[in-house]
Amino acid sequence: MANPTSEDLRATLAAMDPEQLPVPKHRLKTSGHFAGLYAAEHVAATEFVFGATFVALGAGIWDILVGLLIGNTLAILSFWLITTPIAMQARLSLYTYLHKIAGDSFSRVYNGANAVIFAVIAAAMITVSATAVRRIFNIPAQVDPYPNHIGFVIIAVLFSLVAVLVAVFGFNALAEFAGICGPWLMVMFTVGGMVLLPALTESITGYTTLNGFSDFVDVASASVFTGINAEGQPGIGMLEVAGFAWAANTFAHFGLIDMALLRYAKNQSAGLATSTGMMFGHYVAWISAGLMGAATAVILQTSIVSLDPGDVAWYALGIAGFVTVIVAGWTTANSNLYRAGLAAQAVFPQFSRVKVTLVTGIGVAVASCFPFIYINLLPLLTYAGVILVPVGGIVLAEHHLFPRLGLTRFWYRYKGDKHNVPALLSWAISLLAAVGMILLDFMPYFYIFLPTWLISIMAYTWLAKRFGAGESYPEGEAREQEFQAQVAEYHESLAEEEGVESIKDTTLLGRGIKVVYIAALVVCLVQAWRTLFDSPDLYTYLVNRETFYTVALCSTIVYFVFAYWGLQRTKRLTARLKEERPGPPKDTTAPRL
Structure with a gap:
């Protein structure tokens, strides 16, 4: 058989799904692009919930100020040092790269877990958006685990319907719109705390003015971050606060989910650009949301645990608060619903993305009616990280450790086994170890991801070596090098055709x-x-x-x-x-x- 011509190879590559190919150089983005992207996604409506969560858990003011700084700094470093290098070297999303490493059966199990997790996050965002609208119709606050008014159920279902339709048909337009929301959301969350702080100060001191930072600390310590939880017991400390902040996005950095975004990075500083999301969304916004919630509770003469984000946003920002909650909820819900649909479609490839997203949307609509999900989102995100982080450990081991240890990267693909048994066993071993540590109260649960991640790396490296990674596959490696050379040539011609990108x-x-x-x-x-x-x-x-x-x-x-x-x-x-x-x-x- 004649060797394929360059035209044949180009036609073959052009016919492939772009997701299966590395990102071409001419489509790479600067750090500023990622700064806006992370600000838009991580300054979300649920920051109202997280702020109130720290108040209810009884964090002290210095625990918050220092603990959040430490935890979010660790999160930024995780994006920068763990996710970004792998994403830039592979130039593939985690889903595609994992398929090269672990094969179809493992990827299906993993994508099933992803679909459920992202659907839950999307449902929580929709629930938060619905809390803003329910005030217009005089529907009571939804602070129980289940809905207590049919009107709220109707609003949540309608919001879910809109989110599903946008994710199916209009996601690109919404993604562009979400990109311009980041600066506005950062301002809204910042000014909300500023505007309600005098009301909080007046309730404590009888005056509406602050004379300096020490006054702020005194007021916040007395009324917001008091160190006493909702049950009147000593609350969480700095170590727990830092752990919450670090663990909130472990599935994205240690778990490598955000390879999908950072594969477009032009240089590694893009990993540091995640600071807009971490330091504004998970530092300034969380603190501001706690202040807003406490001040709203004073104004309404009630407890912060009986408030929902709609109440807080109204008293902090007026009508603009409604817009803030709705926009912040929708933009994040749609991106996560879109991800859930993609993950579900990878599990059921015989169905189109549209059909799978519609079915996933039904589950999201049902879940969005239950406030339990958004009220407990922070621990749910932590446990989601525990589930997904071991897969990040498996990928990191094969990408970074195997070449250094003399093992063969992509060995499973070259060997041609039906299943990547070491990957499946390593994931199972890691999850069993995590469950054991949680049941034995071995350490605070939001730090469980660290030993779980390390166990997956060690287990996979040891098992893979015994299943074939220690062997040499020269023919397979030659084919991989040839394929990458063909891709580079194809991308050069593609750059000439596409011309100016922006x-x-x-x-x-x-x-x-x-x-x-x-x-x-x-x-x-x-x-x-x-x-x-x-x-x-x-x-x-x-x-x-x-x-x-x-x-x-x-x-x-x-x-x-x-x-x-x-x-x-x-x-x-x-x-x-x-x-x-x-x-x-x-x-x-x-x-x-």
Whole structure:
């Protein structure tokens, strides 16, 4: 048989699903892209829940300030040092890379677990969004594990329906919209705590002003992060708080799920760009949400555990608070529902992604009716990490350790076995060890992921060596090298065809649009600052707060109108430039119009 020509190879590669191929160089993104991406995804509506969770668990103020700083720093380092290097070297999503390492049967089991976990996260986000709308219809707060009003069930189901339809048919448009939400969400969560802090201060000291950071610490210690939990017992300490923050996204960094995002990184500093999500979403937003919840409880003369995110958002941000909860919930719910659909479709490849996503959406709709899920999301995320982290350990072992130990990477694929038994056994051993450590109370459960991860690495390395990784497969390795060379050649030709991928709009109108939407956020921050520091008495504070509600709503409208306008202009200018100047992508600017 004649050897295939370059045209035949190109046709074969072009016919493959792009997800099966490494990301080409001309599509790589700078760190700024990931800063916006992580801000949009991790500054989410459930931050209201997490803030209240730390209050209910009885964390002290210094436990929060220092513990969250430590935990989130560890999370950033995990993204930077563990996930990003593997993602950049493989240039594949975890799902594709895992299939190369462990094969079809293992990937199906893993994707089944992924589908359930992402569906639960999506349901929690929808539930939080529904809490904002229920106030409009005078539906009582949903603080029980189960729904206590049929109206809330209807709202949750309708929200789920919209989320499913968007995930199925309009995800790309929503993803673009979510990308511009990050800066606005960071501002909203920040100003919410600023605006309600005088009310909290007045309830403790009788004054609406703070004279410095020490006053803030005193007020927060007395009314929010008191060190006493909801049962009146001493609460969690700094070690537990740091563990919560680190473990909240273990499935993404130790578990390597975010290889799907970071495979597009141009350099390793993209891993540090995750700090926008960790330090704003999981530090500033969690602290601010705790302050907002405590202040709302004072205003309503109730306990923070009897509030839902809709109550907190209303008193912190007014109508803009409704928008914050709905947008933050929807943007995150849709991305996770989309992931759940992809994972489920990998389990049932005989069905289309649309059908599988619709069926998954039914489960999400049912789960979203139960507040139990969003109320307990933080521990649920921790346990999800324990389930998925061992797989990250297996991939890390094969990617980094095998070449250093003289073992063969992708040995299972070269050997041609039906199942990757070492991978299945290593995952099972790790999970059994995790369950044992939890039952024996060996250590705080949010740190269980660490020994579980290490066990999976050691178990897989030892078992794989005995099942064939210690052998040599020269023919298989030669085929892999040839395939990668063909992919590189294909990507070079693809770059020439695709030309300019994106541009910066430096036209006068484009710059004006950017100035307007940035100014909208600045105006909102200024009014929040004025409410916090220029309210010498209760009457002035209430006037300033009402003014802030109006400013926040107007700023929100202006921001989204102009930010979306700017996005559409950039897309149109990019399309025009591709037509006028085809060629390799380059750092360029739009023609002046």
